Amino acid sequence: MGLLVDGVWQEDWYDTERTGGRFERPETRFRDWVTADGRSGFPAEPGRYHLHVSLACPWAHRTLILRHLKGLEDVIDVSVVDPYMGEGGWHFSNYPGASEDRVNGCRYLHQVYLKARPDYTGRVTVPTLWDKVAGTIVNNESAEIVRMLNSAFDAFGRADRDFYPAALREQIDRVNAFVYDRINNGVYKAGFATRQDAYEEAVGALFAALDELEERLSRQPYLAGDRVTEADWRLFTTLVRFDPVYVGHFKCNVRRLVDYPNLWAYTRQLYQVERVAETVNLDHIKRHYFTSHPMINPTRIIPAGPAVDYSIPHDRGPVPL
Numbered sequence: 001m002g003l004l005v006d007g008v009w010q011e012d013w014y015d016t017e018r019t020g021g022r023f024e025r026p027e028t029r030f031r032d033w034v035t036a037d038g039r040s041g042f043p044a045e046p047g048r049y050h051l052h053v054s055l056a057c058p059w060a061h062r063t064l065i066l067r068h069l070k071g072l073e074d075v076i077d078v079s080v081v082d083p084y085m086g087e088g089g090w091h092f093s094n095y096p097g098a099s100e101d102r103v104n105g106c107r108y109l110h111q112v113y114l115k116a117r118p119d120y121t122g123r124v125t126v127p128t129l130w131d132k133v134a135g136t137i138v139n140n141e142s143a144e145i146v147r148m149l150n151s152a153f154d155a156f157g158r159a160d161r162d163f164y165p166a167a168l169r170e171q172i173d174r175v176n177a178f179v180y181d182r183i184n185n186g187v188y189k190a191g192f193a194t195r196q197d198a199y200e201e202a203v204g205a206l207f208a209a210l211d212e213l214e215e216r217l218s219r220q221p222y223l224a225g226d227r228v229t230e231a232d233w234r235l236f237t238t239l240v241r242f243d244p245v246y247v248g249h250f251k252c253n254v255r256r257l258v259d260y261p262n263l264w265a266y267t268r269q270l271y272q273v274e275r276v277a278e279t280v281n282l283d284h285i286k287r288h289y290f291t292s293h294p295m296i297n298p299t300r301i302i303p304a305g306p307a308v309d310y311s312i313p314h315d316r317g318p319v320p321l
């Protein structure tokens with residue numbers, strides 16, 4: 001666990017002392033865009049871009065789901081890091097489900113960052129979108145990568161599927177902001193808090209938000225209305241980790257996902273969409289969280305349960321894509 005400072009790797013965790021025990025997520029640094037017309041300098045082309053992901057990571061998981069649903073598996077290839085993030089940070093290995101770095105042959109993800117920017121200062125995170133032609137990271141912000149996958153590669157993928165439709169953008173942006181702050185990042189704010197009041201603030205906001213969405217999903221099928229959008233996939237990757245990891249490891253235990261009838265059925269509904277289940281690797285998910293945060297789980301023991309069956313039928317109907 002650590003970060004790069006002026007191109008040098010340092011073992012260091014987030015300094016929550018500075019922020020009253022609160023976890024504050026730093027801004028991501030690589031923010032260029034792949035576009036269909038290439039005016040950004042990064043034209044969409046099959047085989048040119050590569051994703052470095054962790055199957056454990058909810059942010060990277062969003063990009064894998066969009067890549068799959070947009071039919072881009074043969075257009076954008078992927079390298080998968082080992083679930084254990086220890087000294088040196090994320091690394092590539094032959095652990096089942098992980099891979100080598102298929103583009104640069106690096107052992108550590110931080111070496112990929114250094115190839116892009118030799119004097120880089122900042123965290124070394126997944127996902128990253130790598131450009132093989134320019135030899136650099138285009139973007140390492142999942143929310144933006146998801147948007148690129150949704151439209152920039154339409155000449156090569158499922159242009160008929162749109163998860164950010166113009167008519168719903170305002171609703172999507174609004175619900176994304178709420179879900180990001182209170183739920184996606186909310187579980188991290190609870191889990192990485194180092195003071196009681198910071199934890200209580202985060203966990204209270206998290207469960208108030210889940211209660212609100214539980215009620216919303218009793219009235220409408222998806223977060224932005226009648227059709228599934230990126231907002232749903234962004235929430236899904238946190239919900240699918242909730243009972244196996246966040247309830248215990250991040251102390252988000254006021255209620256479990258399975259205690260929310262609508263959210264639980266909705267999670268199963270999204271899980272059961274064509275081959276989305278293949279993007280969910282519970283071994284990587286549990287192994288990563290329980291072994292990589294020794295300040296939370298110093299024994300690194302991975303709990304045996306809970307048994308959560310996402311394939312149980314639900315009554316919310318098939319998802320129109």
Ligand SMILES: N[C@@H](CCC(=O)N[C@@H](CS)C(=O)NCC(=O)O)C(=O)O
Nearest residue numbers: 057058059123125126127140141142
């Ligand atoms: N804002 C980024 C966050 C990505 C992120 O924090 N990924 C985590 C894994 S779940 C990571 O790589 N953490 C390593 C670190 O913070 O050192 C995004 O959405 O892409």
